[in-house]
Amino acid sequence: MILTTVAQRRALLDGARTIAMVGASANPVRPSYFVFSYLRTRGRYTVAPINPGIEHIDGVRAFPTLAAYAAEYGPPDIVDVFRKPESAPEAARAAIDAGAGAIWFQYGVIDAEAIALADAAGLDVVVDRCIKVESARFDGGLAMGGLNTGLISARRRGA
């Protein structure tokens, strides 16, 4: 199912524990490194870099492929994709084969074939969103930055 609402994204992030990041970079000025580092240091998720070109990021072991990760740790809850759009179908097929519950295409990773493949295989699909931003929308991070969370509630957060 393609997730289009705030509530659906929130449910996905609340329910997930493991995130495999396809295309995670060890270069500290790359966006994927920012997202990796944010998710890892929040402590809420177990994050695994998937990148054949690196051994590890900040001491966290990287896997060359999603299949290699899944063989050892089982299906990830979310596969987060930092690839060019033309490589998105390959990532979608790998996520399906690895038994992932959801696939998250980061900003600009928009490819109709990849979306259709994942959707047809029963994965939850998020497109053209940043998993760091959406995570921060719900945990109070965006609000600390003066950003518009779109959230209205008279309940205490976390209560």
Place this chain on the structure above:
Amino acid sequence: MPAPADRAFGFRTRALHAGTPPDPATGARAQPIYMSSSFVFDSTEHAAELFALRTYGNIYTRIGNPTVAAFEEKMASLEGGLGGVATASGLSAQLTTILALAQAGDHLVATANLYGGTITQFAVTLKRMGIDVTFIAPNDIAALIRAIGPSTRAVYTETIGNPAGNVADLEALATAAHAHGVPLIVDNTFASPFLCRPIEWGADIVVASATKFIGGHGTAIGGIIVESGHFPWGSGRHPLLSTPSPGYHDMNFAETFGEFAFLMRARVEVLRDVGACLSPMNAFLFIQGLETLPFRMPAHVANARAVADFLASRAEVAWIAYAGLPGDPSYALAQKYLPDGAGSIFSFGLRGGRTAGAAFIEALELWSHLANVGDAKSLVIHPASTTHGQLSDADMTASGVRPEMIRVSVGLEDAADLIWDLDRALRRAATAVRA
């Protein structure tokens, strides 16, 4: 049942709730005033992540503060933007915006009918810094297009010009600016987001003096920047956002932060380095003000219309420039962009010129003679000798100020009392002219 997060809440609800949920730390229902310069880190790793901008959190109130952030989010919600950056004043909101986009050798285009302080900031201070500003006649789209060159980084206008009262053709300005790869910055101070939301008409950045209608009580000085999140900051038109920044370990803001590039750079480089931050106390006062904005603005508009109608009926009054009056040159634009009212700040001229104007202002009992607008109290001033007094004659004329012009900001008193006072003063002014 739809989850609460997906409901499109109305303006009044957001004025009360957006950005100000119960305090996560204490459960306090009112927004606490976090009067603290600094915030402790959880660990050295947390500190490093914060300074590298890889996680969100509070470091130092010059860059961000929980009370200030609550105000920023409320404003972003009301203007319909991606986020906000609050500043020490309206002037610093403008400067912070411009310094996030432009540097020495760059160029801006601005409409000429602007607040006098803005004109001096642009024509004198920015010029000294090497940023050149071309002023064009309001809504002259052909002149705008001629003025945009390869080094132009933004177009700047006011929703309602101060003090001439002309209404900007926001949609046409935004369309022309975008066609040439440039964002539109709109000063929305005189309308407030209740009467006009420039982002809905294509504006990319909204700035305002929060001192005016946002606060509404004339207590605190402050400013706000809200960005739409729609402008392609990575297009290459703004090298400050799309090339490695030596001010932040060679980070490329557009690549790293995407749609947040402008807001991030405005905060972590410009606010950090210029230091024009908003006090948490003042942010609290603006939050209090915003709660009643949707109720104050219709009352301001109703009083303004009553006062304008009264002035229009008087022989002592030579002219009125209020976009809310049929027949005003901006009336049609006001109907389009300000359907709920053209604000409550406008100007008029007395027969008898400067002499009549001075006698008029000095005879008023209830209207406060001072240099502010948008207060709950009614205010009056003579721009040619005050707010626009530092301008050359040519700049003054270009900005729409005439020697006999009197600017009023109609407040929330009983309209009959305001009119009673104006009637007295008009009679006194007429006597002074005959004497």
